[in-house]
Amino acid sequence: MLYNYMFTLIWGWMVAMHPFYISVTDINYNEKTQSLEIAQKIFWDDLEVTLGNLSGEKIDFLKPEEPEELEKLIEEYLLEKNNLFVNGQQVKLVYIGYEIEEDAAWFYLEGKQVLTPKSAKIRNAILINDFHDQQNMVNFYVDGKPKTLILYKGHEEGNLKF
Numbered sequence: 001m002l003y004n005y006m007f008t009l010i011w012g013w014m015v016a017m018h019p020f021y022i023s024v025t026d027i028n029y030n031e032k033t034q035s036l037e038i039a040q041k042i043f044w045d046d047l048e049v050t051l052g053n054l055s056g057e058k059i060d061f062l063k064p065e066e067p068e069e070l071e072k073l074i075e076e077y078l079l080e081k082n083n084l085f086v087n088g089q090q091v092k093l094v095y096i097g098y099e100i101e102e103d104a105a106w107f108y109l110e111g112k113q114v115l116t117p118k119s120a121k122i123r124n125a126i127l128i129n130d131f132h133d134q135q136n137m138v139n140f141y142v143d144g145k146p147k148t149l150i151l152y153k154g155h156e157e158g159n160l161k162f
Contacts, residue, residue, distance in 0.1 A: 023040060026139050027138065033112075035112045038109040040082075051074070053130060078107055079109075084121070096110055122158055138151060
């Protein structure tokens with residue numbers, strides 16, 4: 001009995017202390033401007049690891065030695081790992097910038113000249129190569145109504161119908 005209690009206590013502690021890896025992407029269709037407004041919330045310390053692995057250098061989001069180089073790395077990475085097709089047409093994404101919020105950062109992208117979505121094919125492979133448990137939740141809003149995908153290793157893309 002004591003053994004089972006100890007096992008349960010230790011197992012529960014291990015589960016509670018295990019880090020989780022998730023990003024959240026909100027895609028809002030703006031009918032007035034016929035554009036997609038994209039905000040991605042990513043834990044910046046995880047992105048530091050990934051960008052460091054890609055560049056071979058130590059990355060520091062809070063005090064970057066070369067802010068312009070960090071911005072360039074972020075832009076290249078996000079544009080490579082995010083692909084979006086709306087109504088069968090690829091959307092050209094443009095990186096706008098980011099802002100840090102405690103333990104995460106918001107990254108902003110935009111896609112212009114997009115007709116009202118009837119369907120979308122979304123690929124989001126953020127952090128998947130470096131964190132095998134990574135999950136990327138994508139919320140796509142059309143007329144204020146969300147559709148959601150959960151993407152992960154081996155399932156980096158999904159389709160939505162509106």
